[in-house]
Amino acid sequence: MQSNKTIKGRGAQKNTPNKFLQHIYEMREDFLEFCRHEGEEPESNKTQYIPIFPKTIVNKVDSPDVGMLYSMNPYQGCEHGCIYCYARNTHEYWGYSAGLDFERRILVKKSAPELLEAKIKHKKWVAQTIVLSGNTDCYQPAEQKFEITRKCLEVFLKYRHPVGIITKNAVILRDLDILKELNAHQLVGVNISITSLSEKTRRKLEPRTASIQKKLKTIKVLSENNIPVNAMLAPMIPGINSHELLKLAKAVSEHGALSFGFTVVRLNGAIGQIFSDWIKKAMPDRAEKVLHLIQDCHGGSINDSRFGLRTRGEGKIADQIHDMAKLARQRYFKGRVFPALNHELHEQYKNGQMKLF
Template sequence: MSDNVLKGRGAQKNVHNRFFNDQHETLDEYLNFCEAEGEEAENNKTKYLEVFPKTFVNKVESPDVGMAFSANPYQGCEHGCVYCYARNSHEYWGYGAGLDFERNILYKKNAPKLLEQKITSKNWEGSTIVFSGNTDCYQPLERKLEITRKCLEVMLKWKHPTGIITKNSLILRDLDILKEMAKLNTISVNISITSLSEDTRRLLEPRTASIKQRLKVVKVLSENDIPVRVMMAPIIPSLNSHEILPLVKKVSELGARDMNYTMVRLNGQVAEIFKDWAYKTIPDRAERILNQIAECHGGNLNDSNWGRRMKGDGTIAQQVKDTLAIAKKRYLADRNMPVLDASHYLQLKNPQLRMF
């Protein structure tokens, strides 16, 4: 590992916002002086900024991500996962996809109010809303602000179908709400676990919950009849691809009902961020890993084609697909995730439905 690795962060540098042309370029003589003198020009602290969106629930247009609607209490993510596809979305807020994504967190305190307005609107029909379609709804700031918890209270109040995607054990704080939702079959949880190795986890996801804690989440939720799917997302050739069988075996023992995966794809600015990270943190393996990622996407680090981009193509991608199929057949046979029930919500919203 290089001596100049920025500890506690995934991205190792900022990258230019592609929406800013030369007219928007910011010149700072102080920063330029510090760089020339070899001094640290900026601190590594995380900054938080409240934003005031007019809407909160987003329709998902992509047909291959497994959700129709998502909701994100936070933009940017302090977890710092170096591979995160959501990094590019930070550019729409005027920030960069690199260190800015991890160090400038935007939060939406009005999210619970906007959420209730949406699900009580005249034309809303109770489609499942998934929290964290973009960034993790249980990232560190949630411990203080509890925006996600307040949103879940709204969903429970209206008995509305809800999905959650997270890699943070903070979700166990809200076990009381999740248990009540599970009784109504209105909740399912997706836990992201990319590796069983803490060393790998620290490299890829420096500020996430430990593997031990995430495995605990699978166990505790399962023990409380809250359906859990584990997401091995992403699988990175020669980095964690060898862990598919042992990981599926482990989570099946803890009660997981399903397992899914994505192949890493380095979309937009993420390719530059990932390459910089790889050469600095795993220089002995960087070239091989990057070449194998490209092999999964027709010679490119990214593939934007729907239906192919999430799983990849070619020999390596096929090997991953086959291995996961074997693992699921061996360890997760006869298990499945439930179809969430919208009838409680519909009856609550329109009591006249009870007449039929």
């Protein structure tokens, strides 16, 4: 059983069972009562960093509606704790829960820069944009300690290879020097995720991400340095933040974003359990309404795996969100274009230096 005490600084409020494991771990009520009596915490809320040693780091993305061909993730799990995060389910592959484990047990791939270098130096590799954070945020708090993402960016620069970045953390500005060098060769594009203009909402949805003002400042600083920025206004959750889409689009446009994208929230796998438990604790007055609105966007279910529809949604509510996005593009992004990245330079730099002939 779970304690009713709110776990501060975390999105998920419990660990859900791992579908790949035979046994289920749960805390008995008598143990929780003992902890309350003794004034002790039943478990540590401290983040653990666990080194792992993968054989490869670049992943081919087979899903036809994701918008990228290759991705890489220096970390598995994410301390940001976004309650809606689709990446939570992948933590089960490592033997952990998609709930609190996803936020508290961060798997660290210290060999990522070397694995990346070996991949893009391979004679059969043809340059394609590799996206950092296709799954979990490459600038989550762990990056300040390990600096794996920075080292990977140095590899991309050395070999003049195009790289995309997705993040919701202002720590990316630490690497402005490398980003400017990459951008001088049209080798980098940045996607900044921002889901609300309300700090109260932001803290509930994604407790350990950068503040809204820091996110907007990040967009502005990158844009002032001519680094192309796309804002990810995602996910749109009806009843929580979908009504903000126009204001969000206006704000990111005013801070220099060249484009924006969005998705309609879906709650696949364990995320359905985690989100439902969270919203009943965080927003009890509107929990059932929000869950029903999400169902209305996905044919009566909060779970949707249909390619093409799973991130777009369907029905009247989803149509309203798409209409707002269309209006936002006409009002705030007319004439703006997010540039294509340069795939032509890499072949000349495969040996780490430009060929003369």
